[in-house]
Amino acid sequence: MAFGKNFPKFDYYDIVVVGAGPAGTTAARFAAMSGARVLVLEKDRDVGYPVRCGEAVSHEGLVQFIEPNPKWIASTVRYFKLVAPDGTVIKPNIEGFGYILERRIFDYELAKLATYCGAEIVTKAYVNGLIMNDGKVEGVKVLLNNSEQIEIRAKIVIGADGVESRVGRWAGLNTTCKLQDMESAVQMTLTNINVEPDTCYFYFGEKVAPGGYLWVFPKGENTANVGLGIAGIYGRQKHALSYLEEFIEKNFPNASILTVIAGGVPCAKTADKIVTHGLMLVGDAAHQVNPVSGGGIISGMIGGKIAGQIAGEAIKKNDLNLIFNYENEWRKTLGQRHERYYKIKQFIYKFSDEKLNEIARELSKIPYENLTLKNLFLTAVKAQPSLIVEVLKLFI
């Protein structure tokens, strides 16, 4: 096989990872660490770009994978403020702190870590099919540099191809996201605005972001990621972009827009099946996003790490059936918790604007020291007693 720019060194690997987002490069890193020969294929010309993300992560989550580095941290955040439809602001007392990243550099860093461990990365490599044999996945079909169609064989394929994932579906896994669970999202990075550099704002309400929320995440003193997600079903009346334009016009009339991006977040339970013969799915491709917050960076990396380690072990022990343990490991680590969050999400989004305002008024009476997330939740339940039954169902 020819060597050169953007060309895989071999036509046979132990493990091929599709997609170089955080889930894919983390899977590649941990698989390569166990000595497996790993290739990552990314369709874009650039790892980590365009950035379709609010870029918020918790410190606690991040340090499991990488030491925080000012090179890719835009700001450190310590406070949350929740804004009700009538403008009432609630400041919950949260533990810990987090960061707003520069994901463009962060994703690069994760990719570099994977290569230091021995993985190979090829960009401009669009995977457009799987090599299947007797119901088993045995490799991928790839369109390289928009011109050359090649095949690469692998013992294990890891699908880390994000919200637009098709890898699982080609192998018969149902990863289509329900329209009501897909958050249709838009984000603008604004500058020349006043923001509190240590505070994340979340706005709720039918008029702001039906079936979702709007965020303002600071990137320094006068810049922020301002975005929103609406549940896909509401796009029938009005699309996400119109909601965001209205908010920005009203709240940041003098802003300069540095960038505008569209995106989708699968705020669902993890897909029912995320493993089949020769194939594992990680990150957004497996719906490993926290269904309430829509955060998927850390949870995707957790999925990637578990999958990478198990795939590496399967190669080492020459027992490909070991990959079926991944599903269970994921469910124990986060999957089950996400199922509970998914139920919480369904009941949060039943609140009308009036109900949200009422809850916010109740909460604003509680002093900051006592306004923990638990109290916040209890007050919400009290405001809608019929929901108590549903909440109880979450725990029994």
Next chain:
Amino acid sequence: MVIIKDGKCDFCGCCVGVCPENCIELYEAEIKIIDEICTDCGKCVWACPFEVLELRITKNKKDELI
């Protein structure tokens, strides 16, 4: 059929994620819908954050629906 409005797509993949027929092909900066497989269900149209897609019921598909 689903019409893709020129120059508006951001290639974000939100539509691909909800398409039950898996008939949207999304490259780095190009999007295609395979008409023969598309059932005109409209999900991609509503999920698109940028209002890029538009559903036009063609005569043939309408006949099938009736």
